[in-house]
Amino acid sequence: MSNEAVVRYDATQLTDFADRLLRAAGLADDAAACVARTLVDGDLLGHDTHGLALLAGYVKELESGGMRKSGDPIVISDKPAAVLWDGQRLPGPWLVHQGIDLLLPRARQLGSATLVIRRSHHIACLAAYMLRALDEGMLLLLACSDPNTASVAPFGGTQAVFTPNPLALGFPLDEGSGVMVDISASITTNGMSNRKRAAKERFNHDWLIDAQGRPGNDPQLLFDDPPGTLLPVGGLDHGHKGYGMALLVDALTGGLAGHGRADPPEGWGATVYLTLHDLDAFGGKDAFLRQMTHIANACRTNRPVDATRPVRLPGQAGLDRRARQAALGVGLHPGIAPALTPLGERLGVPFPVPLVSPSR
Secondary structure, three states: OOOOOEOEEOHHHHHHHHHHHHHHOOOOHHHHHHHHHHHHHHHHHOOOOOOHHHHHHHHHHHHHOOOOOOOOOEEEEEEOOEEEEEOOOOOHHHHHHHHHHHHHHHHHHHOEEEEEEEEEOOOOOHHHHHHHHHHHOEEEEEEEEOOOOOOEOOOOOOOOOEOOOOEEEEEEOOOOOEEEEEEOOEOOOHHHHHHHHHOOOOOOOOOEEOOOOOEEOOHHHHHOOOOOEEOEOOHHHHOHHHHHHHHHHHHHHHHHHOOOOOOOOOOOOEEEEEEEEEHHHOOOHHHHHHHHHHHHHHHHOOOOOOOOOOOOOOOHHHHHHHHHHHHHOEEOOOOHHHHHHHHHHHHOOOOOOOOOOOEO
């Protein structure tokens, strides 16, 4: 977006639009409000492949029956610090926020609490949930995989086994901010690959391999017959690192859930792992903040390779962008409004009017 004119929209109006659109598609009121907030949080933080860019797909899933419109998760197992849900293909953002609500009092009582959700629908931007960790003064670990599809080969292989398998971590810092890590086991994501393919763009580097294992930068490789795959983090030289991370995420999600890639696919979805740690249950919150603020300061004051690009903490740019866009308006990716405007017209929900004329 940095090289194109940015059209800005009021975040509250975008949230209201998404909320009304999801309700018009049949989603229950409380879930629609939750999903709308989560998607707009993704755009506020700058994760624009996992914000409102997902909304049209979610509406399509609601209308086709791929995403359930109402109901509650089924409790498969419930121990004080370990819970397993069947999400019944309910909206992922709603399930994750419901899960955090469930875990908060348990983590405060027990020190740590974990929830695994099988058969969730897609959960959108993982970084958006890290805001809850900062607000609650907790350490949150969140991971997800989609056992219904595959686009990442194991290191040294040519056939897809994994999805990008994102892993996120959030915790507070002493000055009221925090760290929000949101990374994937693959070099890039399916969402970015789909966007670049639609725009007939290539990646700047060879982040994929074709079905014979030859490296390339064209996202079309994922759609060839036979298909290519995304490379794991580390690429052709050190992809064992991303491979290991992908295995970790699948163990935490599908392994602990007892439901995953060994089962018949059901469509776009997710298996989810989340754990909350109460900082006071271990060395104490003050001690945690002292240690992590010390490390944060050592990172931020580190002599940079490029003096114009100082070292930042994970999530720092997103939090700064969120505050700025909440005040000045959300700069959406150029493809989002054209995709959502006709959908809104069909369902009787007009897309918001821009705040100002396009600006850099």
